[in-house]
Amino acid sequence: MCGIVGYVGRKEAAPILLDGIRKLEYRGYDSSGLSVWDGDFSDFKAVGKICELDKKIAGRPIAGRVGIAHTRWATHGRPTEENAHPHLDCSGKIRVVHNGIIENYQALKTSLRDRGHEFISETDTEVIPHLIEEVYDGDIISAVMAVVGMLEGAYGLAIIHADEPDKIVVVKRGSPLILGIGPEEMIVASDAAAVIRYTRDVIYLEDGEIAEIKDSGYRIFDGQARAIEKNIHSIEWDIERAEKSGYPHFMLKEIFEQPRAIEDSIRGRIIAEEGLVKFGGFDAIIDKLREIDRLVIVACGTAYHAGLAGEYMLEEHAGVPAEVEWASEFRYRSPALGPSTAVLAVSQSGETADTLAAVREARARGAFTLGIVNVVGSTIAREVDAGIYNHIGPEISVASTKAFTSQATILALLTVLLGRQRRMTQGAAREILEEIKLLPFKIETILKQSDYIAAIAAKYRDAEHFAYLGRKYNQPTAREGALKLKEISYIHAEGFASGEMKHGPLAMIDEDFPSVFIAPRDSVYEKNLSNMEEIKSRDGRIIAITTEGSNEIEVIADDVIYIPPTLEMLTPILAAVPLQLLAYYIAALNDRDVDKPRNLAKSVTVE
Numbered sequence: 001m002c003g004i005v006g007y008v009g010r011k012e013a014a015p016i017l018l019d020g021i022r023k024l025e026y027r028g029y030d031s032s033g034l035s036v037w038d039g040d041f042s043d044f045k046a047v048g049k050i051c052e053l054d055k056k057i058a059g060r061p062i063a064g065r066v067g068i069a070h071t072r073w074a075t076h077g078r079p080t081e082e083n084a085h086p087h088l089d090c091s092g093k094i095r096v097v098h099n100g101i102i103e104n105y106q107a108l109k110t111s112l113r114d115r116g117h118e119f120i121s122e123t124d125t126e127v128i129p130h131l132i133e134e135v136y137d138g139d140i141i142s143a144v145m146a147v148v149g150m151l152e153g154a155y156g157l158a159i160i161h162a163d164e165p166d167k168i169v170v171v172k173r174g175s176p177l178i179l180g181i182g183p184e185e186m187i188v189a190s191d192a193a194a195v196i197r198y199t200r201d202v203i204y205l206e207d208g209e210i211a212e213i214k215d216s217g218y219r220i221f222d223g224q225a226r227a228i229e230k231n232i233h234s235i236e237w238d239i240e241r242a243e244k245s246g247y248p249h250f251m252l253k254e255i256f257e258q259p260r261a262i263e264d265s266i267r268g269r270i271i272a273e274e275g276l277v278k279f280g281g282f283d284a285i286i287d288k289l290r291e292i293d294r295l296v297i298v299a300c301g302t303a304y305h306a307g308l309a310g311e312y313m314l315e316e317h318a319g320v321p322a323e324v325e326w327a328s329e330f331r332y333r334s335p336a337l338g339p340s341t342a343v344l345a346v347s348q349s350g351e352t353a354d355t356l357a358a359v360r361e362a363r364a365r366g367a368f369t370l371g372i373v374n375v376v377g378s379t380i381a382r383e384v385d386a387g388i389y390n391h392i393g394p395e396i397s398v399a400s401t402k403a404f405t406s407q408a409t410i411l412a413l414l415t416v417l418l419g420r421q422r423r424m425t426q427g428a429a430r431e432i433l434e435e436i437k438l439l440p441f442k443i444e445t446i447l448k449q450s451d452y453i454a455a456i457a458a459k460y461r462d463a464e465h466f467a468y469l470g471r472k473y474n475q476p477t478a479r480e481g482a483l484k485l486k487e488i489s490y491i492h493a494e495g496f497a498s499g500e501m502k503h504g505p506l507a508m509i510d511e512d513f514p515s516v517f518i519a520p521r522d523s524v525y526e527k528n529l530s531n532m533e534e535i536k537s538r539d540g541r542i543i544a545i546t547t548e549g550s551n552e553i554e555v556i557a558d559d560v561i562y563i564p565p566t567l568e569m570l571t572p573i574l575a576a577v578p579l580q581l582l583a584y585y586i587a588a589l590n591d592r593d594v595d596k597p598r599n600l601a602k603s604v605t606v607e
């Protein structure tokens with residue numbers, strides 16, 4: 001996920017472009033760049049946050065009233081100046097900024113290279129200016145229309161050609177793009193946040209649409225190159241909210257991004273007909289994976305909980321002995337690791353000090369190291385022997401939400417990959433993969449219940465303690481639900497295996513100590529019902545999360561939230577979503593600083 005901005009108008013473009021990408025910095029901030037036209041292009045790029053680009057530009061005023069800019073969240077290629085946008089063609093006449101992923105870029109790049117094109121970056125984006133260069137014959141809009149026909153994947157693009165420097169051509173497919181229409185200018189951006197300071201009049205481009213913008217106006221075309229008229233909308237948010245796309249907090253925005261995040265995590269990785277999974281990062285070590293006889297997952301916090309769900313999946317369905325350890329323990333307790341043990345680090349940031357130390361410890365003990373990491377080019381991603389990226393875009397809220405569901409989804413894919421190398425049949429794999437593909441739609445239906453979950457939150461917001469209870473696959477989910485609540489609301493919450501209650505914790509239960517049960521209709525459903533009865537008999541109030549159709553639970557529970565049916569191993573991915581919403585609404589109703597809870601930080605780079 002990256003941020004793009006384009007400006008054409010009667011003012012100096014550079015300050016507006018820089019302001020725009022600063023507003024989009026939440027979308028990615030590992031490197032940035034801009035190109036402004038004034039008889040020639042002025043190009044600037046920098047690695048790191050946008051303040052690094054500011055420093056490069058300081059004292060070197062950039063003239064020009066048309067330009068494009070980009071803030072990057074690396075997907076293909078490390079954060080370097082070569083990989084930062086805008087990207088160029090061989091002639092140097094074209095500038096392109098891109099948000100999204102070009103899935104067929106390898107094939108395009110190979111054939112462009114065969115035809116003599118030279119590339120300077122490792123990005124997927126760079127194929128686009130070279131393709132435009134090949135087809136351009138004096139009309140940039142027709143050239144762009146021809147090139148988008150060759151691209152597979154998701155993109156928001158802004159393009160300038162030196163032979164027609166009075167205009168920017170923009171294209172949307174899969175990545176957001178809006179046109180801001182000012183009194184004497186046009187601004188294009190990935191998000192209203194970059195536009196709202198200059199105009200509130202915007203056009204939302206739809207997938208397949210292409211626009212040409214000039215200071216004198218704009219033209220929009222549909223996928224068949226027909227000129228179309230579109231409604232102009234007025235943005236009503238203030239600037240602060242616009243940065244969060246209208247959501248009051250990044251956490252809520254990220255919860256709602258989950259259908260898209262899961263799609264991005266699985267895209268291109270499932271070969272459904274054959275019941276196979278392919279991770280590009282594992283190509284070189286695929287045979288080594290066959291020899292692994294034990295998998296130790298190391299992680300912290302939410303990533304640890306995703307790992308716990310993964311442990312259950314790997315043992316039950318792939319037959320791979322698996323265990324999960326807090327990275328902070330693993331690094332100090334002299335773990336015994338054999339030559340065929342693999343150590344898998346799960347980390348959103350890829351920078352968590354304990355997880356990184358665990359990877360180094362594992363390597364020092366001769367283990368093979370793997371990673372599931374979100375941030376491209378992060379230290380853990382670089383140090384493991386082989387890895388898988390989540391591809392879910394930046395997670396800004398300190399409380400991890402979309403990373404958890406993505407990590408658990410990737411662990412389910414890994415289960416299929418390792419299972420197929422062992423005892424899993426093609427049919428069993430296909431069943432799991434078909435269900436994984438449905439997860440984004442099923443999460444959508446849960447998100448539609450957000451108002452209902454907010455109303456439940458209002459009923460329980462004053463409770464001082466909560467127990468979160470689940471069994472088997474949802475014992476980790478219970479612990480994750482409790483972590484979400486305690487970290488953003490500061491309310492005491494504990495996650496327990498339901499079966500453990502009677503061994504001690506049940507003593508705490510009374511009418512002021514509510515329990516949240518994660519009890520989908522699975523192989524331990526009846527056991528969970530019995531545990532609920534035990535709570536009920538001690539006057540405990542119960543919020544139950546169960547599968548649609550299990551209405552009998554309403555007799556026992558005070559409040560019930562339904563999730564769609566899915567395979568038992570995938571239930572944590574669906575059940576986590578109402579737990580995130582419940583925690584969010586309780587914290588928001590109690591006026592907590594949801595995105596930046598006290599005492600915490602997003603990336604824990606110290607012990």
Ligand code: F6R
Nearest residue numbers: 301302303347348349352399400
């Ligand atoms: C909880 C949370 C933390 C992180 C943990 C690991 O909501 O965000 O518990 O999960 O600090 O972080 P990563 O995944 O970056 O290694």
